[in-house]
Amino acid sequence: MSYVEVSYLGQVSHGGTILGMKSAVSTPTQLVTLIETEAWPIGTRLRAQTLADRLRVSRTPVNEALQLLEEKGVVRRERNRGYFLAKATADIPVALLGELRQSEDDTIAAIYFRIAEDRLQGLLPDTFSEAFLRTRYRLTPGQLNAILSRIALEGWAERKPGYGWSFSSMLTTPDSLLKSYRLRLALEPAALLEPGYRLDRQVLARCRAAEQHLLDGGIETDSADQLHDRGVHFHESLVEASGNAFFIDAIRRVNRVRRLLSYRSMRDRKRYGEHCHQHLELLRLLEQEKNLEAATAMREHLGSTICNLERISELLQATLATTAATAHPAQRKKRKLP
Template structure:
């Protein structure tokens, strides 16, 4: 593995800088304190990638002073007060995100052939092989496209309609409230505080300024955190799988953000109940929260079908 000061080459640069920007957004969004230990394993699980590219991203952030590295101990949050992907020169993330959303929207609109060759994608979007491979890697990890033996890529038909998005929420409605009632449930104070800080940050103004990518990740982090506290890994793995495949239409639904303020407030109420040990009430509140989301999907159906 290269040293912290070295930069990745070829296609690895886009992936490394993209992950570094995501990790920075995670540190800032969750308001991780200086000295907080960040591990490659936890970040790899959060962003659905292997530990190797996460390690490279951590090295890059350490070289820019955002993290400090201690031999045999790992990486720790340093100074992120004035840090952002732009100030750190992590421009590849914006380019990669733009390409990601263009491919996603063209797929939802039926403008891309299926299967599609990488040559066709490079020509259509005017990008290099390295840039395209970085984005296709993310798409494959999220599960809505896969490489075909001998010919290009094919898209999953699983989640391209409002009905399929609603079905994912109905599965969550069956699972998530039940997870809060597990006898092994324990939400540690640090996780609760991190979740609360993320919601308050959004209510303070980030709801209007965060990217759709960041807004989606905030919701994913909240729900996976409170479900992970169940102590039952099967609940958590099921929810993670659903979250990976629902991204496409979730991003599109964020065109209308008016309902997210109420969602933040409901998240905070659920946290209050869990911290007081009122898991039965928290479970009921979570059920109502998900039911409200399903009702809202009907209101934004024209956006999802556009």
């Protein structure tokens, strides 16, 4: 193999690594998502600074996004007065959303998930070099670094002292998902008992509305991704109300990894209705500041999921036992191979 490698757009790249990853999602996409999830009415005035503050960027990318959305007919511009919402939530064409999501960042996310998937399936060695990833997934140096930074942040691989990287055991064992739930079982009820716990009324209302949406048919109509996100959002909102940055950080981290694991677990929608009612009950208890009872309810809520996972895990292992011998790719020895 030569030193010089041709990367996926045909440029020749030699090395050189950059931090990368400005934002996970492009501004237009985020803007549409915001309008969508908060169901803004037609005619709403869209102030640049307000939106910019909301998305944590400056007015420039917001204005560019608005300009784009005007071309697509989602917003209307009045010269020297600004932009106004021209379409109701539901009327935004799905094709447009899809179009907006095809940005470079989403490419990076896609490759990121592919790497996680490959790792879960045992297709990647325990240690690897950056060059290995670059060639295997046809990455530019920038993409490579965006991905590695993200993986390091999520904690499922880490830089070795010398050259190279090694995976942590987060994604290796078949019961990783179960283990992530056990961490949540330790953390989330405790978060509800933090001194100074305070669930903002607005946050509470939004959470309640989301659960109601699910019960009103959302369970069937939402995509698997949306269902997952809503679940994560609910639990993170509750932990955020603890006001303890360490709890929040730990929960966010485990949830980001959990996203990778959830895709592999059986995700039937049967239990979601039950979950909704448990969530609503939790909100009710927290509203009344019955945090002790809420913590117990949370323990039971997570506990029931764990029980379910354990049953699934047993089933899986029984299934694997019959196919393991042939299906599993051979583990390669680290040293001394011809």
